[in-house]
Amino acid sequence: MRAAAPSLATLCLAALTSMAQPSTAAPANGAPDGSKGTTGRDTGRVTGLKLPRFVSLKGDAARMRVGPSTDHAVRFVYMAAGLPLELLEEWGNWRLVRDHDGTTGWMHTALLSGRRTAIVAPWRKDGAELRSRPSQDAAVTARMQPGVLLTIGSCGGAWCHATVRNLRTSGHVAQANLWGVYPQEVVE
Structure with a gap:
């Protein structure tokens, strides 16, 4: 916000x-020459x-x-x-x-x-839940507000194991509830 x-x-x-x-300067629209920001390549x-x-x-x-x-x-x-x-x-x-x-x-x-870090997605008005294991049926160990900063340990494509920064509380959060990892991205 x-x-x-x-x-x-x-x-x-x-x-x-x-x-x-x-x-006060005009915003950059991408590359230094004023062209579109990305090159269309999938590597830097x-x-x-x-x-x-x-x-x-x-x-x-x-x-x-x-x-x-x-x-x-x-x-x-x-x-x-x-x-x-x-x-x-x-x-x-x-x-x-x-x-x-x-x-x-x-x-x-x-x-x-x-x-790798992520925040609980700002568009998730209800925030996200930290769970004891990577399942919707797992026990909720914490309820996090939008914008809460997490350190990402790993992601399997649907769930990430993460630690809530400053609290040292860890668990699993649905990947779709995070900004900082892509959908279905695997992070090791």
Whole structure:
């Protein structure tokens, strides 16, 4: 959820808060040359890794820029280590990413981690349930609000084993209830 003020937008995630500061520059629509953001390839031009893919923020303060260099204006400053982002494109040491609200921009690779995290899907008004095993019939061990941040241990295509950040409570959550993993994606 983002509440905007003339010069400040705030991204709230249940127990986490990120601050975002809009830029005065025009938004980036993808590649540095102004073309569409993704290349149509299914692997990155720099790393050769699958595109798109999910990554997470490495630290508490990460700047999203409108273009792939420090010469470009800052679009947002995220203040939530571990926040999942979808990586769409690679350009040198810069990555085009999208957050759960659909905001895209460029981040330096030093700000990103391959560690898998997810949030309880913001569109799930009732949140999600953490269960003792990967089954709808399993005991509910926790009820989580939309936006709760989870560390992903593994996903089998329908269920993920995850730990609720800051609480150290773990269990299984239906993959369809998460933003940070793809439907039917297997994470080992």
